[in-house]
Amino acid sequence: MKKLLSFIWMLCLLIPASAEDGSRLWLRYTTDGQANVTCNRQSPIVDAAAAELRKGWKGAPVALTLIRNKETRALGEEGFRLSTSDEGRKISITSAGERGLLYGAFHLLRLQETGADWARLDIKESPAYDLRILNHWDNLDRSVERGYAGRSLWEWDALPSTLSDRYAEYARANASIGINGTVINNVNASSRILSAEYLEKVKALADIFRPYGIRVYLSINFASPMQLGGLPTADPLDKQVIAWWKEKAREIYRLIPDFGGFLVKANSEGQPGPCDFGRSHAEGANMLADAVKPYKGIIMWRAFVYSPSDADRAKQAYLEFQPLDGQFRNNVIVQIKNGPVDFQPREPYSPLFGAMPATAQMVEFQITQEYLGFSYHLAYLAPMWKEFFNFVPHASLKAMAGVANIGTDTNWCGHHFAQSNWYAFGRLAWNPELSSEAIADEWLAQTFFNARNQQHIPAAHKVRQMMMQSREAVVDYMMPIGLHHLFAWGHHYGPEPWCAIPGARPDWLPSYYHKADKEGVGFDRSRNGSNATAQYPDSLRRLYDDIRTCPDEYLLWFHHAPWQHVMQSGRTVWDELCHRYDRGVQQVRNFQKIWAETEEFIDAERFEAVQSRLSIQARDAVWWKDACLLYFMEYSDMRIPYDIERPIHRLDDLKRVKLPIGNHECPTEQMLNERR
Template identity: 55%
Template sequence: AEDGYELWLRYRPLAAPALAQLQTQARRIVLAAPDSPTLRAAVAELQRGVAGMAGRAPALRGSVAPGALLLALPGRAPAGVSVDWAALGPEGYVLRSLVLQGRRVTLIAASTDRGLLYGSFAWLRAAQTGADLSRLNERSVPKVGLRLLNHWDNLDRHVERGYAGASLWDWWRLPDIVDARYTDYARANASLGINGAVLNNVNAKADSLTAPYLAKAAALADVFRPWGVKVWLSARFSAPRELGGLKTSDPLDPAVRAWWQAKAAEIYRLIPDFGGFLVKANSEGQPGPQDYGRSHADGANMLAEALSAHGGVVMWRAFVYAPEAKDRAAQAFDDFKPLDGQFAPNVIVQVKNGPIDFQPREPFHPLFGAMPKTPLALELQITKEYLGFSTHLVHLGPLFEEVLKADTHHGTTVAGAVKAIAGVANIGTDRNWSGSQFDQANWYAFGRQAWDPDLAAADVAREWVAQTFTARPAARDAIVALMADSREAVVDYMTPLGLHHLMGTGHHYGPAPWVDNLERADWNPTYFHRASRSGIGFDRSARGSKAVAQYAPALARSWGDPRTTPPELLLWFHHLPWDHAMPSGRTLWAELVARYDRGVATVDSMARRWAALKPDIDPQRHAEVTAYLTVQAREARWWRDACIAYFQSVSGLPLPAGTRPPE
């Protein structure tokens, strides 16, 4: 059945002439490298892929012959192979068609087993996407060394903000029962170059650090290891008190430090390549160093000390906001920027892409580029907490691209300013892993764009479509276009023009711009949009919260003035009268309504274009996507009509001339 279980590793039979080409290019596999679990994984994957696409698996042979796939490490490569091995680093690879002693072969070369694994997946990707396998010449080196999934998975298998079933990790049956699905999970990640997974929720339970759970985590680590995926854990800061029976978890207390050191040693005995801890501290009620009057740096450094002897890393999250802050968007910068230079070398400060919380559109977070002495991680959300869950078709590649390539004006892009990229996973026990077919593309885009932030989202989407739905150019490109349009559509029908956080309380699904009575003011949609009789928007300019001054001077200047702020961010930074003149010639009010309408129209067009693709897609997946698009078209209207009606009730303005009344 075409249920999507195989993700982008489908390896369906190729048609002529691609079939003949693959058969000539993959007649045997030759290893110029010592045997290892990772190489066995690579060879098994190549055999599986070729068997699927060409009907016959190439055997592993000792000698080079025409049509060989030659996997080579430095010092083992046959004469005639010249590769700049050092430039490949620990993960890069080369794919090259070449003639070796008169035989045409394909070289997959890397400095490490893991590089060969990534190169093997790249070759399979080339085969699945219809590349000319006789003329390969590709060299790829990841630009960011740590590329992690963050699972917000609880130990009871509920996934916080998860819309794809339960947690994959069957804690009850582990460590003795090891589901084959864990291997498929690791394969999928390896195919994208994802090299780490934080198994448990950042809203962590101390239990995950107890001996029984560590044994379970170790069993997963054993499965993931050949595929180059390291296990990490979220650590609860109060664990010394909760588990160790200590009176305190004060990071400067010697007994607390000793507890964490012993805990780290225990973990590394079980998981020698353990990645490290991810920590959410003093954020949304989680315990942290501030409970003891200590700083984020004190807390992070104490854990870093415990991990450093083992080569481990602390990812310390910067997602903090207190009810007292006058602008929630400004707080992380205010708290963390002064700590620049105070963190231990194995601490990475993990910053969400934007200063609020994974909205359909945010400006990039002002900490990027602003903490030159501190390694930073970029945290993206693959699960679509604020973008219609797994029900709405929203492709995140363009959102990821926007933030990765954003110029911080501190001399680097956001991608250039980070040492790690983390994605909050959208994976669960659903047969299709991600809750919907198209949500698989968000996992895919995350991995590929984290590996190479310079990639264009559309190119990555094209690869994904070719490997999943169809490689036929016309249909493939129609799907890619639909995916590309989907991101701006959700911005338009939920939160256009820089509006943010208008979603229903708690669950964050559907519109609720009217909510103004939550226990914390900074959770209310009215806090964010500030609509009144006179205008709308959050003033973060010099006249308002001044948060715009957290950006580099050139940006602070242009975003500090409504005339030079792009319409996409206008109401993020400014509070403006309803009749403010927009570049389109419309008033702000008319522009807002036009954008909501445009969002609905785009979803309708996506549904029409998908319907026209029926002959190109298998019935099961075509019907599944159609059903979701029907919901999305209805809910885009719900968003538009509720928001416009609410803003009208506040502004007292009539609908702009020419606006269709709600259906």
């Protein structure tokens, strides 16, 4: 048997790479397997697990066993044990729950595709969080807010009668990395999603997702009782409003018995909420929690709030939510963005984490690259998320959510490497202790490189190094040493530190954050400024509050530093900015060289697609570097050091670049055409 398997693998290694479009994601194992799979129980989920193994597993017979004993109960309904016996001639996957068998099956296939030795296995796995969920910012017109991979997957006009093949493939991909929930509509929600017409459409999606262990959740508009139900108020303490939500919950659960619950964006960026009626976030969340509690539903209440006030925007979520600690029902989870402002390429963690010990909390990451170059820039985000977990213990959280980067593009995510962020999110939601490097290795082995081909290994290692450096490179060429929110108005793609829109809120404009003047640059959040440092634990408060000890990467986040201030790097603030911007440009150019070396190992279609994206990224990096350094130079009145590459643009020319808001078609190409 082992000789036959070795011969099969050798044949696979000799087959040349063929053109691919990325539609198979990391699930590229051949489907010509004829594995012997037995099950002691049949159900849609167990059948899906068995079918996956029969298609893709090339090894010994596999037994899927649903059993409730002391060992499996300790692993939980989604945990599993994967073991081999009889010198590798038998494989067993056991679990107390059907989803555990599904995750075990996908894990076994992952081991096969990453070149692991499956002859002697004894693996026990359980997810860190019961809820591992994607948030889709998809609108009912199929546009996607902050989405850069085409239109929404959900064909609302065709549902429920016509079902796209991609729905099952989407669910299968999520199940393969342990994601078990999906919020299918935008947090800026239309109340129509709760209408009878749309609930039938949601049911059709839920029926497809269910065999892959995925529950459906909905974002709701808090004013739905008024907009959809015709009530005069949405006051969460009003008896008619309470009755309306309870009836709506009954209606939903009759259609979708395993419906997960609601995600709510309230009193944020113009969205209605309980504060409109003089009620607190806790009172609004609890009313909804009571409506779904009989069905074991949950409420995910977002803490992304900021009011038109004089308070530092970075402080506002803490100020509004921390006093509410202990007031939320036990089926409410407060969903908090990883940083205190808004998904910037680098932020310190939000101090709200850990500040509400009596309240369940979950972190919200952004997988889609709203502030990291859309799907035109390579930015592997696992190191960014691991950075968050360096400060926030994963055990202190109840769940993990990610804003999805998925659309109708053939390769799902717009950029082939953007698939790695979807993959990394799922793997970290399952196990936050996995290293960024290990996840990258897994993804590369399943997506681009044959893990059993020794010739592929050096190239895979170089590409993994490129991935590991990519997010830091983006920080360098966009907003190094704590700069943030220097983006162009509306679309957040290119640089516009000079942006000034008459009548706009100050905290929507870059100058609110960089505060550049003749003396220096940066936002003073020390005790002498907004005192945002006081929201952090004492050890970090002292570290961040002192400009002499504040880490370089957060310096301009917490301090208005003089241009001549000497940083821990030994350079002045101005020189460090120049060197960081230049380093980011050089790194992206080096990525182009690394990728060029992989050409013989990658199919031509995907190789050329990634090469094209890296070319755009390299041009964008220069655009960012020139725009920011030329702009800040007007304040610093200092020269760019001689060893830094000279700007190739003029600041006046860059200030005339105006990209249409909502245009996601290669902004750099449009900019270059306009300048011609």
